[in-house]
Amino acid sequence: MSDYGARLAWIFSSADENDRICLETYASIPISQTHN
Numbered sequence: 799m800s801d802y803g804a805r806l807a808w809i810f811s812s813a814d815e816n817d818r819i820c821l822e823t824y825a826s827i828p829i830s831q832t833h834n
Contacts, residue, residue, distance in 0.1 A: 806821075806825060
């Protein structure tokens with residue numbers, strides 16, 4: 799969980815506005831599906 803949050807924090811801090819649109823979709827995916 800903390801690793802997932804750390805990745806999102808790093809991604810969002812380095813993303814430009816265009817990437818944020820895709821990241822919002824990625825972030826909406828349940829953690830249970832992305833975190834094995």
